[in-house]
Amino acid sequence: MLLLQQLINGLMLGGLYVMVAVAFTLIIGMLNFLNFTIPALFMFAAMMMWATMTGNLPFGNDFLFAIFGEHNIWIAGAIVSIVSICLVSLIIERFTYRYMKAKYGDATEHALPLVSSLGFLIIFEHLVIGQWGSDPLQIESPFGDATFTIGTLIFSYPQVISLALSLAIVFLLSHVIRHTKLGRALRSIAERPDTATLMGVDVLRIVPVVYVITGLLCAISGILFTINYTSIDAYIGDTVATVAIAGMVLGGLGNVWGAVVGGLFVGILEVFSIYIVGADFVKVPIWGLLLLILVFKPTGLFGHTAIGKGKF
């Protein structure tokens, strides 16, 4: 039963990794680069959630407490978080895609987006540290420890809800990509952006949509992480994203459902690793597995090609 409980805890944690892994895989599949702003967005979303809920927003948030009240301030936190992430995503799009596309023709044939996204990550972490320090920050869970039990197994409501929400979002996303006009355009841009332009697709209007979608995935999972685990710090993005990257590679680059399976798997692996080798060593089995996969099956479990774009 203990093992089963660990499995459940792992699945819940994996649900959060899933959204980050899908965010990584979307940008890899569409634009062919590993987007390091994803950890920054995740961390920033968590920070905005914390800052709103604890009254630490730099411009003061008494009015938010006045509107939402002590009890529902988490809703304000989620809204502030999502809105600010969407805006930041659009700024990031300009510096990692649009300006390079204008200057070099094809932004994604260079290592530039990777480097500029790394720049964003570092700048964001240090802005946050400058504002709020690097120590762990706590919130009080708005839901207490609401749990229910099945037999002897314990489930926490926020965790179950976030796992369900995470899977629902990915399901919706995958439906959009497979079966809608926008999804067709996304896949065609992923494969041949210049040819998509010949069909009249306005690539410079659709790529920002992709950035906002990845931003939303990071924001929602950052918000859920904060509510579920109640303690965050400026490096939380790195911590979560490195595991999510392992999950994405496991599932196959550019494969949305692969990222789901991979994300859940690394969540379970993490929980079991903590149980077996302890928290200090937890990244060793996860990244050890990643290295093995890269050597023996670089396409991941469900991917077709290791490198290159256009793989939805």
Add this chain to the structure above:
Amino acid sequence: MLLDAREVNVRYGRNHAVKTASVSLDHGEIVTVLGANGAGKSSLLKALLGTVRAEGRISFDGTDISGWAAPRRVKAGLVMVPEGRQIFVSLTVHENLLMGAWCRNDDLETETEAVYERFPNLAERRHMPASVLSGGEQQMLAISRALLARPKLMMLDEPSLGLSPILVRQLFDLIRDLNREGLAIMLVEQNTRMALATAERGYVLELGAIVLKGRAKDLSSDSRLEEAYLGGKSDRASL
């Protein structure tokens, strides 16, 4: 006049790829643009479609479109079938057709059915990834995809490239058929003989400049046409 482009210039950095070229085309006309490798044919087409930065005044169907971005020009009926077909192989055959109609929101069913009737090979494979198509079928799909945009002018960039002689003949039959149905066509080719046999008028580009133009009949017997291909730039030019 359907298309009237005056003094078009395209530059890639210091490389002056199209030098003050003027081309025009009437409703229902087939016009060919000839030239050796690197003469600037594709660059000229891209300038007309608006996918490269270009100087010059372009009017299409009576409207000045010089300042328009490519999507707006496509919507207006200026459509290109690119060099090398550029099929989306990660999409199905049917999805490729639908991408051609990106700019439209009306019903496509009758038009896709018309395409499938014209090309039974595509109909059979409509729900397969386009990667299963042969080179010839891919060219048919590329042209069909462009048709779904409901073009007034279709610009074809070296459509015969890499096709067997039989397929080349079928392709040119198709081009003539489409033209007979009322479509104006600008045909970039290296297969000069076939192109001049199909088109009414032609332009010859050399190093970015138009060095020769006139009726197709006159061009085919003009010795200067051969000169435009000299310098070992092309071994595909056949007169």
